[in-house]
Amino acid sequence: MENNLDEFNILDQDIKKILENANNLVKDWVYVDNVMKLKIRFVNQSTNQDPAYAKQGDSGFDLRAFLKEDAVLKPFQRALVPTGLYFQIPENFELQVRPRSGLALKNGITVLNTPGTVDSGYRGEIKVILVNHTDRDYQVTKGDKVAQMVFHKCHEVFFEPVAELDSSERGKGGFGSSGN
Numbered sequence: 001m002e003n004n005l006d007e008f009n010i011l012d013q014d015i016k017k018i019l020e021n022a023n024n025l026v027k028d029w030v031y032v033d034n035v036m037k038l039k040i041r042f043v044n045q046s047t048n049q050d051p052a053y054a055k056q057g058d059s060g061f062d063l064r065a066f067l068k069e070d071a072v073l074k075p076f077q078r079a080l081v082p083t084g085l086y087f088q089i090p091e092n093f094e095l096q097v098r099p100r101s102g103l104a105l106k107n108g109i110t111v112l113n114t115p116g117t118v119d120s121g122y123r124g125e126i127k128v129i130l131v132n133h134t135d136r137d138y139q140v141t142k143g144d145k146v147a148q149m150v151f152h153k154c155h156e157v158f159f160e161p162v163a164e165l166d167s168s169e170r171g172k173g174g175f176g177s178s179g180n
Contacts, residue, residue: 028090038090038151045125046084048143060098060148063128065140073138078112078131081146089120089151096150097128103146108134111147120154 030039044050046066053061066084073079089095097116104110112129128147132138140146170178 038093040090040151041088043086044084045086048084051085051149060150062100062145063097063126063147063149065128065142065144065146067140067142070142071140073109073130073132073140075132075135075137078129079140081128081130081140083126083128083146085126086123087118087126088123089118091120092154092156093120094118094152094154095126096152097126098148098150100145100148107138108132108136109138109146115150118149 028039029036031037042051046064048064048066051061051063063083063085066082071079071081087095095118097111097114097118099110099114109130109132112131116129118126126149130140130146
């Protein structure tokens with residue numbers, strides 16, 4: 001029986017070492033309601049609510065306009081809309097700024113460079129490039145939901161120069177080569 005206890009103690013020590021090493025690997029992760037989530041530090045200098053997912057399982061959260069006064073987006077005009085939000089994004093992650101589908105469908109307003117990439121080293125304010133694709137004025141009001149953001153895992157790659165690429169079934173076909 002004593003041998004078994006010694007084995008358990010050794011196993012317990014091994015588990016503690018493994019957990020310590022794992023903790024270093026997941027320092028940007030936290031358990032919330034028994035679910036492991038990426039921990040994101042942020043500053044909200046706006047008067048809008050803090051970023052939050054609208055529903056359980058949503059991939060994106062809304063970005064709201066932080067304006068001193070309402071603004072009008074003229075037909076086919078683009079504008080840089082501040083949010084008052086600043087994020088500390090963990091290494092090997094990015095934030096993607098994406099359009100809101102309802103805003104695009106109902107009003108013809110979308111994010112011009114979509115997805116807009118925010119790299120992990122960026123510490124400035126998140127701003128959204130909105131464009132009005134209609135022939136009507138569109139009013140942007142303080143607090144309006146103007147875009148959404150999604151966190152995305154990025155993989156650092158090694159670029160290997162070669163004289164020629166391996167062939168593939170698709171080859172050089174692009175821009176409609178797969179059919180209608």
